[in-house]
Amino acid sequence: MAAKMWSAATMDGREVFADEVAEGSSLRCKYCGAGVCYVPPHARENRGNTYGVRGYFRLLPKSAHEEGCEFNVREQLEVIARRSLGLVQALERGQYRFRLLAIGDMRDLKVYQAQSTGGQAVNSSSVRGALFSCDPRRLLSAYLNTAKRIILLRALCGDDFILKDRLEFVFNGMSVSWHEFYYEEERFTAAYRWLGQATLPFPIALVGRVSAIETIKGRGRLLYVLKFKTSTARPYARDQTVGEVIQAAVWTSQLEWVKSLKENDEVLVFGHWRHATAHTHTRLAKRGDACFRKYLERRMAIWLHVKSQVSRIYRGNGRRTERLLRS
Structure with a gap:
């Protein structure tokens, strides 16, 4: 592997x-x-x-x-599991399980921790895991750092094949496939469709390139919006003369969380993505456009609760991605 x-x-x-x-x-x-x-x-x-x-x-x-x-992917999974404070559970035959948590903010985390402490079983090593021994802030940090290392490892692999039989996701008792969890730019349309169909949405990972970071003033404070580059237009299933593109946006009130990112940087963002409030914008094609007569711009967005939900991926020279996996 x-x-x-x-x-x-x-x-x-x-x-x-x-x-x-x-x-x-x-x-x-x-x-x-x-x-x-x-x-x-x-x-x-x-x-x-x-x-x-x-x-x-x-x-x-x-x-x-x-x-x-x-x-060595197997070795990296073992390292991630050892450093996960019990959040990655070792199964049989070198397999692992990572439990996805539906955590919106610190209040939700405290409620979740109280519920988990009351009735969940400890992991197979008989050591009380992070869900039972950590304060909410430590649990959130461990959870997001573990998720980030897993996603970075997947980004290095290039496809789901290597990891799909080694690491499984579980959310609310339901098995989650890599195909449902991880989306690179060419699959943003699939992510948008999934968000519209999921009855019990769970946190997912999107990997894309930065288009711009905009500042918006609203309700007495400044908000910062990191926009991914729009996905390549695909023919709309109901009308092949209409192009469909996806615009993903990351919202935060903390400038320091995104200010180091620049145009064309490749980033991963993990958490609860949702359809934007006005999630479809229609625009006519420019004169001379031979591909489509108009475009449907589908929009999805996420609000960052902590800085570690967003990370830059360093490909091309590889040095930093490898250090992130080791750290």
Whole structure:
């Protein structure tokens, strides 16, 4: 089980990155020395839609990362579980379970903790987990940090296949698939559809690129809106002459939580996404647009309760993403 790699090492030990390497180079994992190869940028189809995939490094056939390697997914899951304060439960045969929590703010968290303490079983290691021993603020911090590490690991993997049989999600007694939990830019439409259909919505993760950060004055205070780049237009199912795009927006009253982010930065945002109040905006196509006669802009939004709900993903050079997983 191996994650995608954004950097590798040449045979003489020099570090190279996926956006600068020459094809055909002999390469190895910079941590354990396993043989790797470069996969150039390419197009990929998913459910009838085509999107671009960045270049990356992957293991050569019949190669394997050593147990302690940063790119050994099984090893990383074990590390995440050990540091999760009981929030990631170890199951049989190297499998794990992460329980999603419906927490809107600190008041909800206190109520949830009181309910959990009253009747839930302890984990299989017979050690009282974070749900039973932590104060609300420590529980929230542990929960969000664990979720962030899991999402970053998924972002490194490139698809659901590697993790789907190793880590399962549970929400309110219901099993949640990776396909329902994790959405990159090309699947924003699927996230929007899911939000409209879910009878019991749970927190999900969106990964996209920053378009802009806007300041809005309202009700005596300043609000800050981080907007993701609009998704690529797809034909509307009911009318192929109409394009459908998704606009995702992140709202906060804390400028310091988003001020370090810049246009085109890739970020993950985890929490309770919802349809925006005015969730569909119609605009006519510009003159000369040969694709569609008009566009439906679907809007979804999230309010940040804590800074750790939003994190930048460092691909291309890979250094920071790996440090986040180790931290």
